[in-house]
Amino acid sequence: MSKTKQFIAQQGSPTTVKVFEAETGQLYRVITVGGTIVSQPYASGHIMTVTVESSGKRFVKTFSLPHGGLKNIIPV
Secondary structure, eight states, X not given: OOOOOOEEEEEEETTEEEEEETTXXXXXXXXXXXXXXXXXXXXXXXXXXXXXXXXXXXXXXXXXXXXXXXXXXXXX
């Protein structure tokens, strides 16, 4: 039975999120979020959300893990 990987998201720079494997602490991927991060990223299961500001507007962006593909953008 294979174990599902768990991830930890941490802000890397004002515009990037570092995704780490929770079990090993090893850096897995760096995701460029397309704006300035205004709230800490949150990872749960295979989803990561982060609030960013771009062109004076704020958005909650949802990314799929582990590959970092953009799934959803919600204006706030």
